[in-house]
Amino acid sequence: MEYLLSLLPAMLAGTTITLKLFFLTLIMSLPLGVVGAIARMSRFKPLNLLMQLYVWLFRGTPLLLQLLFMYYGLLIAGIRLERFTAAVLAFVLNYSAYYTEIYRGGIQSIDRGQYEAAHVLGLNRFQTMTRIILPQMFKVVLPPTSNEVINLIKDTALIYAIGVSELLRVAKTAAVRDFSGTPFLVAAVFYLIMTGLIQQFFKWLEKKYDYYG
Amino acid sequence: MYILQALDIYKSFKDVRVLRGISLQVKKGEVVAIIGPSGSGKSTFLRCLNNLEKVDGGTIEIQGEFMVENGPGNTPSYRSEKELARIKRKMGMVFQNFNLFPHKSVRENLMLAPVLVQKLRPVEAEKSALALLDKVGLADKVDNYPFQLSGGQQQRVAIARALAMEPDIMCFDEPTSALDPELTGEVLQVMKDLASEHMTMIVVTHEIGFAREVADRVLFMDEGVIVEQGSAEEVLLKPEHERTRAFLSKVLMAR
Ligand SMILES: Nc1ncnc2c1ncn2[C@@H]1O[C@H](COP(=O)(O)OP(=O)(O)OP(=O)(O)O)[C@@H](O)[C@H]1O
Ligand SMILES: [Mg+2]
Numbered sequence: 001m002e003y004l005l006s007l008l009p010a011m012l013a014g015t016t017i018t019l020k021l022f023f024l025t026l027i028m029s030l031p032l033g034v035v036g037a038i039a040r041m042s043r044f045k046p047l048n049l050l051m052q053l054y055v056w057l058f059r060g061t062p063l064l065l066q067l068l069f070m071y072y073g074l075l076i077a078g079i080r081l082e083r084f085t086a087a088v089l090a091f092v093l094n095y096s097a098y099y100t101e102i103y104r105g106g107i108q109s110i111d112r113g114q115y116e117a118a119h120v121l122g123l124n125r126f127q128t129m130t131r132i133i134l135p136q137m138f139k140v141v142l143p144p145t146s147n148e149v150i151n152l153i154k155d156t157a158l159i160y161a162i163g164v165s166e167l168l169r170v171a172k173t174a175a176v177r178d179f180s181g182t183p184f185l186v187a188a189v190f191y192l193i194m195t196g197l198i199q200q201f202f203k204w205l206e207k208k209y210d211y212y213g
Numbered sequence: 214m215y216i217l218q219a220l221d222i223y224k225s226f227k228d229v230r231v232l233r234g235i236s237l238q239v240k241k242g243e244v245v246a247i248i249g250p251s252g253s254g255k256s257t258f259l260r261c262l263n264n265l266e267k268v269d270g271g272t273i274e275i276q277g278e279f280m281v282e283n284g285p286g287n288t289p290s291y292r293s294e295k296e297l298a299r300i301k302r303k304m305g306m307v308f309q310n311f312n313l314f315p316h317k318s319v320r321e322n323l324m325l326a327p328v329l330v331q332k333l334r335p336v337e338a339e340k341s342a343l344a345l346l347d348k349v350g351l352a353d354k355v356d357n358y359p360f361q362l363s364g365g366q367q368q369r370v371a372i373a374r375a376l377a378m379e380p381d382i383m384c385f386d387e388p389t390s391a392l393d394p395e396l397t398g399e400v401l402q403v404m405k406d407l408a409s410e411h412m413t414m415i416v417v418t419h420e421i422g423f424a425r426e427v428a429d430r431v432l433f434m435d436e437g438v439i440v441e442q443g444s445a446e447e448v449l450l451k452p453e454h455e456r457t458r459a460f461l462s463k464v465l466m467a468r
Contacts, residue, residue, distance in 0.1 A: 113312035114312060114314065116308065116312060117308065117313070117314070119263075119264075119265060120263050120301070120306040120375075121325070121326035121330065121375075122301065122302050122326055122378065123325075123326060123329060127329050127330075131325065131329070132314055136315065136316050139316070212315050212316050212358045213358065213359075213360025
């Protein structure tokens with residue numbers, strides 16, 4: 001018990017880093033995904049192709065590779081980013097690519113009749129998107145979004161690889177130092193609490209959006 | 214003189230020629246019914262009038278303003294998007310599948326466009342929304358969501374929603390085709406009420422009885438052309454063309 005308590009300060013500090021990366025990534029990649037999806041479906045060919053390339057690159061390579069590239073790759077090229085900055089950059093780019101695809105699917109699942117009704121009522125494109133299409137899309141994409149958000153919590157452990165002291169790295173340091181498995185168990189509990197809370201949050205959101213058929 | 218003139222409208226999808234020189238002139242207060250077999254281009258024609266499709270050729274003029282005009286070399290030239298938005302506001306459209314906004318209550322469905330497009334104050338928009346719902350007999354459903362309504366009720370809401378924009382012309386594309394037979398009556402009744410208030414209406418329909426009772430003029434369309442038109446009596450009771458007769462006997466047999 002005393003040992004457990006002695007672990008907590010460092011573990012909590014690691015969790016803070018983990019959560020910081022988590023929230024920064026979400027705050028940026030969720031809205032960027034909406035923009036990305038709209039750009040990805042643009043009738044302007046160059047933009048459309050550019051977005052296809054972007055999505056392909058970031059979904060088609062391991063996040064770990066992207067992370068290593070943003071830090072070590074750029075470092076070798078003479079661009080020195082803070083470790084945490086490099087992590088945020090890699091995560092935002094990677095997750096925005098996933099959200100772009102999720103939202104694109106969501107937008108495409110909305111019936112064409114909705115656009116037509118908005119059009120004959122005189123709504124312009126922007127109003128149609130923000131008032132009619134996107135609100136309905138959010139409901140459709142909630143389940144896949146929630147999956148990705150849970151993945152994100154787990155993926156934060158990857159920044160271990162560029163030497164940022166997030167939760168898992170703290171646990172491993174303690175485990176090696178004390179020759180004990182306990183720190184890993186504590187880390188697992190921390191992750192489970194975080195993913196559990198996220199699950200509850202999305203359950204609540206889905207219920208909230210359940211007000212229409 | 215005419216509230217709506219569509220002259221010599223052509224429209225193809227890929228190499229399928231759907232409209233092949235359709236002309237329609239409508240006077241204020243007139244009710245025009247369009248009948249014809251499936252695939253004859255009725256919906257496409259209505260969609261062209263509402264700028265949901267762009268014509269390949271022809272002229273559409275609404276209350277003296279050109280939406281699209283045939284330019285040199287028979288290429289249609291459309292007005293700017295902004296102008297089109299303004300001109301189109303005179304047209305209301307009701308779809309076969311209602312196309313209500315599922316995430317918005319009945320009240321919000323009716324208030325949305327007046328507030329966003331006409332810049333009405335919400336209190337004003339709400340007042341007219343309630344009045345329109347009352348008119349279509351659904352005053353008690355303001356706070357419901359579309360999924361809580363029957364098909365007939367949804368379509369009546371859709372009609373009220375179109376009316377909320379105070380259009381001069383109402384287009385209906387088979388407004389009762391998606392409904393169970395016992396629900397068509399309530400929708401047709403709302404449309405009859407509108408007609409008796411001298412709303413200008415263009416109605417694509419398979420309801421021959423409705424056309425006979427309400428339409429001032431009936432058009433029979435087939436393969437992208439208007440085969441025959443005249444008073445409801447002329448076209449429905451004494452059709453001149455063989456194709457019209459064949460179609461009518463098929464539709465009437467189906468009952
Ligand atoms: N967007 C489109 N792309 C390709 N073909 C189309 C499109 N819209 C309509 N068509 C074709 O145009 C023809 C006419 O269609 P339209 O919907 O106007 O017929 P309709 O008279 O309304 O028939 P119905 O009574 O079945 O509603 C059909 O052959 C249809 O397949
Ligand atoms: Mg049709």
